[in-house]
Amino acid sequence: MTEHSIKDIAAALGAEALGAVDLLVSGVAEPAFAGTGDLALAMRPEYAEGLALGGARAAVIGAGMDWQALGLEAAIIAPRPRYAMAGVTAAMDAGPDIAAGVHAMAVIDPSAMIGEGAAIGPFVVIGADVRIGARVRIASHCSVGAGAVIGDDALLHEGVRVCHHIRIGNRFIAQPGAVLGGDGFSFVTPQKSRVEAARESLGSTAEVATEQSWVRIHSLGSLVIGDDVEVGANSAIDRGTITNSEIGDGTKIDNLVHIGHNCRIGRDCLICGQTGFAGSVDVGDRVVLGGKCGVSDNITIGSDVVAAGSSKLFTNVPSGRMIMGHPAVKMDTHVEMYKALRRLPRMSRVVANLQKAVLNPDKTP
Numbered sequence: 001m002t003e004h005s006i007k008d009i010a011a012a013l014g015a016e017a018l019g020a021v022d023l024l025v026s027g028v029a030e031p032a033f034a035g036t037g038d039l040a041l042a043m044r045p046e047y048a049e050g051l052a053l054g055g056a057r058a059a060v061i062g063a064g065m066d067w068q069a070l071g072l073e074a075a076i077i078a079p080r081p082r083y084a085m086a087g088v089t090a091a092m093d094a095g096p097d098i099a100a101g102v103h104a105m106a107v108i109d110p111s112a113m114i115g116e117g118a119a120i121g122p123f124v125v126i127g128a129d130v131r132i133g134a135r136v137r138i139a140s141h142c143s144v145g146a147g148a149v150i151g152d153d154a155l156l157h158e159g160v161r162v163c164h165h166i167r168i169g170n171r172f173i174a175q176p177g178a179v180l181g182g183d184g185f186s187f188v189t190p191q192k193s194r195v196e197a198a199r200e201s202l203g204s205t206a207e208v209a210t211e212q213s214w215v216r217i218h219s220l221g222s223l224v225i226g227d228d229v230e231v232g233a234n235s236a237i238d239r240g241t242i243t244n245s246e247i248g249d250g251t252k253i254d255n256l257v258h259i260g261h262n263c264r265i266g267r268d269c270l271i272c273g274q275t276g277f278a279g280s281v282d283v284g285d286r287v288v289l290g291g292k293c294g295v296s297d298n299i300t301i302g303s304d305v306v307a308a309g310s311s312k313l314f315t316n317v318p319s320g321r322m323i324m325g326h327p328a329v330k331m332d333t334h335v336e337m338y339k340a341l342r343r344l345p346r347m348s349r350v351v352a353n354l355q356k357a358v359l360n361p362d363k364t365p
Contacts, residue, residue: 005025007021018077029056031059041088136151157233161182173230222240226249232254238258258277275294287305292310301317305318306321313328
């Protein structure tokens with residue numbers, strides 16, 4: 001296991017190192033479970049209490065904490081502790097064990113171009129005219145469809161599916177089971193469907209149901225993914241119908257997310273698990289959607305929007321708004337609505353008593 005000195009870790013984080021800065025560590029751990037070769041993560045006083053239970057000699061601690069009083073030989077001072085965790089874990093993460101070069105059990109079309117330093121595991125299938133960038137790592141049982149392009153330093157974990165003619169930028173990461181560029185869920189009926197009738201009438205007319213069958217609208221567009229994008233396990237991003245679906249630079253997508261056809265997601269967005277997008281949604285930059293959000297089709301979400309978990313977005317959302325609820329409204333409005341909802345049983349009793357008083361004035365005490 002690779003060892004790192006305290007001073008090297010601190011330099012990589014842009015943080016201050018104190019004490020025995022040449023001390024070597026090979027892993028990270030919670031304070032109570034840290035061994036002598038671990039760097040403990042004790043960035044807050046309540047976490048630091050666990051140091052007495054473990055064997056850590058060095059720790060990452062918060063500003064203002066006394067490392068010597070904690071019994072440490074060395075410490076890294078992190079002004080922004082959670083941000084420091086990103087750097088520490090990156091330094092300690094060796095990543096998946098994929099042997100350099102192309103495994104003998106991989107199947108690669110002769111027309112595919114594989115970049116220098118690539119590592120391709122067993123049972124990987126790479127189609128015709130694929131272009132794989134330098135230092136790309138592809139774990140076992142992945143497939144890359146014909147004509148797809150993957151940029152430099154990408155990492156595909158086990159079982160990722162990159163469909164045909166998809167374009168992916170540099171430093172891309174896909175967790176196991178992600179599917180990139182499947183066909184969109186686009187179907188139409190020869191006659192007006194019940195869905196169209198419901199939208200037109202909002203359910204106010206009861207039309208007689210007739211037999212109908214669904215005909216596929218084929219997906220001729222592609223999916224274009226920018227640089228520094230990550231996609232979680234078992235997530236699916238559909239290709240476009242005619243135009244391309246797009247994911248902007250720096251966007252991070254959690255597990256079990258579905259993004260429908262023709263969606264365009266901006267830069268540096270954060271989309272949490274089990275969120276679902278219907279088709280043709282435009283999303284601005286730096287948008288954050290909490291877990292289990294639902295996004296209706298053909299709407300626009302402006303930049304810098306934050307949606308709380310389980311919000312349901314049915315209409316356009318202006319830039320900079322913070323929303324929550326079902327349907328999603330401004331957060332302060334939702335809080336007032338929730339308070340009013342909790343008061344409904346009491347209000348109902350008051351109204352019932354008032355109604356009795358009005359209808360039976362002689363019996364009013």
